[in-house]
Amino acid sequence: MKTSNNHPPVDVIVVGGGIAGLWILSNLRAAGYDAILVEKDSLGSGQTLASQGIIHGGAKYALIGHVTGSSEAVRELPERWGEHLSGRRLPDLSSVRCNSDHQWMWSAGDIPSKIANFFAGRLMSGRVRPLAGRELPGRFKSICKTNTVYQLHEPVLDVASLVQCLADSNKGRAFNAEAICAEADGDNMLLEVRTHNETHCLAARALVYAAGEGNKEVGTSAMQCRPLQMVMVKGDLPELWGHVIEAAANPRLTITSHKCPDGQIVWYIGGQLAEDGVARSIRQQIAATRQELRRIFPAMVPDSLNWATLHINRAEGVRDDGKRPDNPFVGRYGRQIMVWPVKLAFAPVVADEVLSLVEAMRISKSQADAMIELPEAVVGRYPWEQTVWQCG
Ligand SMILES: Cc1cc2nc3c(=O)[nH]c(=O)nc-3n(C[C@H](O)[C@H](O)[C@H](O)COP(=O)(O)OP(=O)(O)OC[C@H]3O[C@@H](n4cnc5c(N)ncnc54)[C@H](O)[C@@H]3O)c2cc1C
Numbered sequence: 608m609k610t611s612n613n614h615p616p617v618d619v620i621v622v623g624g625g626i627a628g629l630w631i632l633s634n635l636r637a638a639g640y641d642a643i644l645v646e647k648d649s650l651g652s653g654q655t656l657a658s659q660g661i662i663h664g665g666a667k668y669a670l671i672g673h674v675t676g677s678s679e680a681v682r683e684l685p686e687r688w689g690e691h692l693s694g695r696r697l698p699d700l701s702s703v704r705c706n707s708d709h710q711w712m713w714s715a716g717d718i719p720s721k722i723a724n725f726f727a728g729r730l731m732s733g734r735v736r737p738l739a740g741r742e743l744p745g746r747f748k749s750i751c752k753t754n755t756v757y758q759l760h761e762p763v764l765d766v767a768s769l770v771q772c773l774a775d776s777n778k779g780r781a782f783n784a785e786a787i788c789a790e791a792d793g794d795n796m797l798l799e800v801r802t803h804n805e806t807h808c809l810a811a812r813a814l815v816y817a818a819g820e821g822n823k824e825v826g827t828s829a830m831q832c833r834p835l836q837m838v839m840v841k842g843d844l845p846e847l848w849g850h851v852i853e854a855a856a857n858p859r860l861t862i863t864s865h866k867c868p869d870g871q872i873v874w875y876i877g878g879q880l881a882e883d884g885v886a887r888s889i890r891q892q893i894a895a896t897r898q899e900l901r902r903i904f905p906a907m908v909p910d911s912l913n914w915a916t917l918h919i920n921r922a923e924g925v926r927d928d929g930k931r932p933d934n935p936f937v938g939r940y941g942r943q944i945m946v947w948p949v950k951l952a953f954a955p956v957v958a959d960e961v962l963s964l965v966e967a968m969r970i971s972k973s974q975a976d977a978m979i980e981l982p983e984a985v986v987g988r989y990p991w992e993q994t995v996w997q998c999g
């Protein structure tokens with residue numbers, strides 16, 4: 608690695624400007640560390656702006672009627688986020704927009720009694736309530752014939768406003784540069800980064816890798832990528848946030864609604880459909896979704912809609928069976944820390960753990976922020992703001 612380094616050392620460098628990296632940066636700076644972040648593309652441009660923004664509290668994961676590892680792990684997350692969203696706890700997220708303060712869950716098949724039994728259980732009491740038919744908006748009732756809809760008190764965030772909020776509070780400390788490689792140099796770690804055609808060498812007492820799929824192999828940690836083909840459908844649609852469930856562990860569809868710059872509503876659709884659709888062509892995945900929507904929303908007119916899909920990987924700590932881990936991964940290897948949050952909702956938990964690990968390194972805190980001459984990173988855009996739509 609080149610040693611030409613005109614940047615003074617900082618306390619911690621965070622690699623990756625998704626939700627994990629930004630929250631970690633906020634926590635470290637609030638604790639008095641001179642921390643900076645490097646992002647190779649734009650802030651949020653990995654999984655974060657491609658996520659559905661749901662702050663899970665466990666209902667979705669306990670669909671089969673018993674408490675799974677996932678449902679236990681996420682139970683406290685809505686309350687934790689509530690503290691930040693109301694500005695009672697740092698980072699202050701009171702400027703973040705909430706798309707919906709709830710989600711719905713309904714069955715497209717013949718299992719309502721099973722759902723009712725499950726929701727009657729202890730775990731979800733107070734978090735789920737059945738909606739009376741008259742509480743359902745007319746637009747929903749006109750396209751979907753189900754009478755049994757449950758409301759989950761788990762919010763759905765406007766993720767772009769979340770990324771913007773964290774970017775604003777870390778102004779001047781998040782840079783547009785790609786981390787290339789790192790090596791130890793006495794008490795410091797040296798990180799080579801590239802901006803356009805230039806390479807720079809940065810120095811820090813500790814490095815945190817929060818680069819999602821871009822995390823380098825450090826120590827014994829290993830990553831798994833679970834691919835998805837998400838579907839976007841745009842047109843004259845009602846806004847809804849919810850899960851269509853069947854007698855399986857995963858919702859058949861998870862639908863979130865977002866306003867496009869042209870004023871139209873896009874349904875962003877994940878769930879089992881996105882997992883099953885990985886091997887399908889774009890055309891096949893759109894056809895499969897159209898068929899599902901016809902079944903679930905018999906009164907919808909799919910011919911007048913615009914369609915697109917998004918191939919994206921979920922990057923996580925490895926599991927022997929390849930399934931989704933229940934908990935985030937945070938590992939320390941000497942002066943380097945590696946994280947995969949598994950869910951956007953786990954970002955505060957991951958950032959707390961990283962702060963504890965950095966505190967354990969006993970790094971003396973710099974008295975002032977070092978001057979770093981790199982271009983500033985900007986906030987990225989949602990997938991539906993940069994896709995090519997297909998009519999039909
Ligand atoms: C389709 C989809 C839907 C989801 N929905 C939800 C949901 O509703 N609720 C929920 O809680 N979770 C959800 N998730 C999971 C959630 O999005 C992720 O767990 C979370 O966003 C991961 O954040 P991150 O910061 O670790 O990674 P990322 O958001 O992927 O950020 C990593 C960043 O690192 C940058 N980077 C990579 N390599 C380098 C490098 N060498 N140098 C510098 N920068 C680099 C990338 O450009 C990227 O910006 C969803 C995920 C997907 C894919």
